[in-house]
Amino acid sequence: MGVDLGEIPKKPCRIQELSGKRFAVDAYNAIYQFISSIRQPDGTPLKDAKGRTTGHLAGIFYRNCRLLENGIRPVYVFDGEPPELKSGVLGERWKRRLEAEKEWKAALEKGDIDAARRAAQASSRLTPEMAEESKKLLELMGIQVVQAPSEGEAQASQMAIEGSVDAVASQDMDCLLFGAPALLRNLSVGGRRKMPGKSEYVEVEPEFIYLSSALETLQLTREQLLWMGILIGTDFNEGVKGIGPKKAHKIAKESASLEQAAEKAGAKEMVEEFKLVEAFFLHPPVKPKVAITDGKMDREGIARFLCDEHDFSYERVSRTIDSVEKRMKEIGDQTSLSRWC
Secondary structure (H helix, E strand, O other), X not given: OOOOOOOXXXXXXXXXXXXXXXXXXXXXXXXXXXXXXXXXXXXXXXXXXXXXXXXXXXHHHHHHHHHHHOOOEEEEEEOOOOOHHHHHHXXXXXXXXXXXXXXXXXXXXXXXXXXXXXXXXXXXXXXXXHHHHHHHHHHHOOOOEEEOOOOHHXXXXXXXHHOOXXXXXXXXXXXXXXXXOEXXXXXXXXXXXXXXXXXXXXXXXXEEEEHHHHHHHXXXXXXXXXXXXXXXXXXXXXXXXXXXXXXXXXXXXXXXXXXXXXXXXXOXXXXXXXXXXXXXXXXXXXXXXXXXXXXOOOHHHHHHXXXXXXXXOHHHHHHHHHHHHHHXXXXXXXXXXXXXX
């Protein structure tokens, strides 16, 4: 998922350094990570007594509580109607997930737990019901939900461009193509990440990618960066066969127009499709000037939703809320005091 722009500058930071900042979270990107990673050892999704998947709810609640405790204010931006350009990509993803589901079942029958988990993660699906449950829980937590008219990353990027948030929080780099000044990766990832296919973990920290730094390092204009992405392949087009980040960078840098870039890539016949993709990235459907509001946790509502409806532990949920409310009060008191110092 998302475009691969190759090696571009990244600025690591600690989560504590993000206190006081607000981020537009690509909701589907974050929730898909929760569904994919929060599973039993054999890949089976976490479920409540009625057989409903709950990994996304666990991820949203506990990960966002950690952010709130660190003084970070997320704003979750949900996808709207996907553009027609994306229909082919969505169809391919659906096929891959069905294949992964078959591989998961086969691995379980063989007793290969590691292979089963890998296949199960690749088969993860975010259903409309999960999306609605996620919105409900976020609102109960006092976290703002924004419904985008189309692509969530486009809406989040617009909010960053307007300055209502400090950056877009996503694992994908597409928001840079949408013009977001700053991208924050690994915001909702824990301190460690398992290496694919290995029983090894690596430490993971949040990292910023700034559009201005990327353009300066690559010596490209924003339009040329977009052409580079199109040649590689985005969520809206397959790209040109045999063209990777290095070759796409060279072509984009030497081109004065998208038509010229397509021709240099040996894809002159694809230029009309490329133009549609370029137009969407430059002028996506978005809501301008979204008002940002801070809500409060509804602890009774959270308890009813998570514990009564989905069998979460009352003790653990209550203890987590107590910790968040205590820390948020401390942050509020510190902020008020600093105004007088």
